[in-house]
């Protein structure tokens with residue numbers, strides 16, 4: 414057994430959607446724990462600054478092009494990853510959102526979200542698992558959301574994709590456990606990134622959010638470092654099919670509201 418359960422030295426981690434946002438934070442955390450990276454983006458050129466940053470940490474960063482909505486792109490990327498080396502860790506991070514009342518969601522909005530967040534994650538996992546199975550080792554971390562476990566007005570297709578990720582995680586864990594692969598879902602709460610920065614420009618929204626978060630602040634991307642390293646490492650070796658919420662406790666909110674009301678009565 415490794416002396417340091419969180420040490421990723423000698424491991425290769427593949428992260429999708431690493432041109433910005435949480436994908437880069439996941440990459441930094443894994444690289445600091447010792448892993449070399451394969452980082453992917455729809456435009457390889459967008460990865461250049463991140464390659465430089467990871468190399469400055471003394472780790473390797475191999476940039477590859479990947480559009481998770483394009484099956485051919487997934488096959489090409491996976492074949493290129495196999496040439497780089499044994500992939501020990503996959504972080505299925507690429508994702509998107511369209512925020513709209515359900516009555517305004519278009520066919521195309523729905524397809525964009527489901528194809529990116531759910532179908533893309535499945536087919537990336539499928540290709541990388543094919544490489545992991547002969548080695549009888551793998552750690553797959555699917556990025557979910559608090560909306561994997563509760564609904565949210567204005568985010569219907571997004572929450573469907575995130576609930577689907579949680580179910581997918583359980584089924585793949587059930588199927589690939591015998592091959593030495595763990596599959597877990599890391600479910601962030603609310604973290605300000607390019608995807609949602611417009612929300613944080615609205616003070617009313619921030620106040621609403623903070624009021625509902627027991628730890629009394631929105632998430633900061635480094636709050637996810639421990640969870641991604643944990644799920645990628647030896648430390649989580651007997652954990653599979655689980656959804657780990659990193660949300661400042663917001664998913665406990667329904668109970669808190671009841672208690673607050675009760676304490677006023």
Ligand SMILES: NC(=O)c1ccc[n+]([C@@H]2O[C@H](COP(=O)([O-])OP(=O)(O)OC[C@H]3O[C@@H](n4cnc5c(N)ncnc54)[C@H](O)[C@@H]3O)[C@@H](O)[C@H]2O)c1
Pocket residue numbers: 429430431432433434435436454455479480481482506507508509510529556557558559600601602603604605606607608609
């Ligand atoms: N920020 C949050 O509060 C939050 C909370 C829970 C879950 N998430 C999820 O975490 C992931 C990262 O989100 P973020 O907040 O960093 O947002 P972001 O928009 O900054 O990053 C999303 C990344 O996915 C990539 N991407 C989008 N469509 C793609 C496609 N078709 N093919 C390949 N890459 C594609 C983008 O280029 C980008 O690199 C997303 O899946 C998001 O839904 C975010």
Ligand SMILES: O=C(O)[C@H](O)[C@@H](O)[C@H](O)[C@H](O)CO
Pocket residue numbers: 510512557558559560568601602603604608609
């Ligand atoms: O685009 C958005 O509306 C948000 O960024 C979502 O991604 C949420 O933050 C998250 O999923 C909640 O966990």
